Amino acid sequence: MMTTTQIEQQDVGAVVQHVAGLAIGAATSAMIVVGDRLGLYGALAGGGAVTPQQLADATGTSERYVREWLAQQAAAGLVVHDATDGTFTLPPASAAVLADDDSPAAMTGMCVQTEGLFRDIDLLVDAFRTGAGIGWGEHSAPTFEGAERSFGAAYRAELLTRWVPALDGVTEALDAGARVADVGTGRGVPVVLLAQAFPRSEFVGYDTHPASIEVARRRAEEAGVADRVRFEVHDCQGYPQDGYDLVTFFDAFHDLGDPVGAAAYARHALVPGGSLVLIEPRAADDLPTNLAGNPVAAFGYAASTFLCTPSSLSQPVGTALGGQAGSARVRGVLDEAGFSDVRHVADSMINMVIQARA
Numbered sequence: 288m289m290t291t292t293q294i295e296q297q298d299v300g301a302v303v304q305h306v307a308g309l310a311i312g313a314a315t316s317a318m319i320v321v322g323d324r325l326g327l328y329g330a331l332a333g334g335g336a337v338t339p340q341q342l343a344d345a346t347g348t349s350e351r352y353v354r355e356w357l358a359q360q361a362a363a364g365l366v367v368h369d370a371t372d373g374t375f376t377l378p379p380a381s382a383a384v385l386a387d388d389d390s391p392a393a394m395t396g397m398c399v400q401t402e403g404l405f406r407d408i409d410l411l412v413d414a415f416r417t418g419a420g421i422g423w424g425e426h427s428a429p430t431f432e433g434a435e436r437s438f439g440a441a442y443r444a445e446l447l448t449r450w451v452p453a454l455d456g457v458t459e460a461l462d463a464g465a466r467v468a469d470v471g472t473g474r475g476v477p478v479v480l481l482a483q484a485f486p487r488s489e490f491v492g493y494d495t496h497p498a499s500i501e502v503a504r505r506r507a508e509e510a511g512v513a514d515r516v517r518f519e520v521h522d523c524q525g526y527p528q529d530g531y532d533l534v535t536f537f538d539a540f541h542d543l544g545d546p547v548g549a550a551a552y553a554r555h556a557l558v559p560g561g562s563l564v565l566i567e568p569r570a571a572d573d574l575p576t577n578l579a580g581n582p583v584a585a586f587g588y589a590a591s592t593f594l595c596t597p598s599s600l601s602q603p604v605g606t607a608l609g610g611q612a613g614s615a616r617v618r619g620v621l622d623e624a625g626f627s628d629v630r631h632v633a634d635s636m637i638n639m640v641i642q643a644r645a
C-alpha cells in the first residue's frame with residue numbers, strides 16, 4: 288500500500304510533466320511565430336531537405352539563429368532532422384498546418400493569438416485588480432492579426448460549405464441578391480468570402496475599432512469586391528437600421544456589453560422574414576460538460592479571460608457572457624431580444640451556428 292507521501296509525490300510528478308508540456312507548447316508557439324514572421328516555413332515548404340545555411344540564404348537570415356531554430360522545431364516534432372547529412376525537412380503535413388494560411392488545417396493564427404495574450408499580461412493583471420474592462424482596440428497588434436488568421440482558417444473551411452447551407456433560406460436569399468450587415472466585423476474576413484461567393488448581394492461591415500475597419504477595407508479592395516462591400520465604424524447599436532435581409536455576428540456577439548440590446552437593435556434592422564445569424568465559439572451549456580468534452584476549452588477560456596470577458600465589461604451593461612457561453616445561454620439572449628424562432632443549426636470543431644427570426 289502506498290503512503291500519502293508517495294501518492295502526493297506521484298501526483299506532483301504528473302503535474303510537473305503536465306505543466307512542462309504546457310510550457311513547451313507556449314515556447315514552441317513563440318518559435319512558430321518567429322518562423323512565420325521570417326518566412327522560414329514558406330521557404331521550407333516543398334523545398335525538400337535543407338541545411339541551416341541553405342535556409343538562411345533563402346530567407347536572408349543568419350545561419351546561427353536558423354540552426355538553433357531548426358533544432359527547436361525538430362525537438363518539437365515539427366521538422367525532421369537527418370543526422371547523416373545535417374539537413375532538415377518540413378513534412379507535407381507540417382507544411383499544411385504552418386506554411387499555408389489558406390489550408391483548412393492552418394494553425395499559425397492560433398500561435399499569433401497566443402503571442403497577443405502574452406503581450407497583454409500586464410493589462411489583464413491590472414484588470415483583475417480593478418475589475419475594469421479592456422476594449423478590443425486596447426490589445427496589442429498580434430491579437431488582431433491572430434484573430435483574422437485563426438478565425439479566417441475556420442471561415443474558409445466551413446462558412447460556404449457547411450454553415451451557409453445549414454441556414455434556412457439564406458443561400459436562396461444570397462443567390463437572389465440580399466442586403467447583409469455584419470456587426471463586429473473586425474477585419475471583415477467572412478464578409479469578403481460571402482461577397483466573393485454571392486455576386487448579387489451587397490454587404491456592409493460595422494465595428495467600433497477603426498484600425499480593423501481600415502484593414503477590412505483593404506481586404507475588400509484586394510479581393511476585388513469593394514464595389515459591393517463597405518466597412519464603417521459604428522457601434523452595434525448605432526448603425527443605420529436600413530432593412531437588411533441578413534444581420535450576422537461572427538465571433539463577436541459574446542464580446543458585446545449588451546448582447547440583448549444589440550440583438551433587439553438587429554431585429555429592428557431586419558426586413559420582415561430576415562434572419563439574424565450568430566457564429567459563436569462552440570461550447571457546452573455548463574462548465575463540467577465543457578471541461579469533459581471540449582478539446583479546445585483551455586484555449587477558449589484563456590481567450591475569454593483575456594479578450595471576450597474584458598471587452599464586454601468595457602461597455603455599457605457589461606453582461607460578460609464569456610466566450611464559452613454555450614448554445615442555451617446565447618439562444619436565451621435572442622429570446623429575450625424578441626426573436627421567436629431561434630435555432631442552433633450547425634456545429635464545427637470550434638464554432639456553432641445559430642439562426643433567429645423575429
Ligand SMILES: C[S@@+](CC[C@H](N)C(=O)[O-])C[C@H]1O[C@@H](n2cnc3c(N)ncnc32)[C@H](O)[C@@H]1O
Binds near residue numbers: 438476493536
Ligand atoms: C473577436 S473579434 C471578431 C472579428 C470578426 N467578426 C471576425 O470574426 O474575424 C470581435 C469584434 O467585435 C468588435 N466589437 C466589440 N464590441 C463592439 C460593439 N459594441 N460594436 C461593434 N463592434 C464591436 C471588436 O472591435 C472586434 O473587432
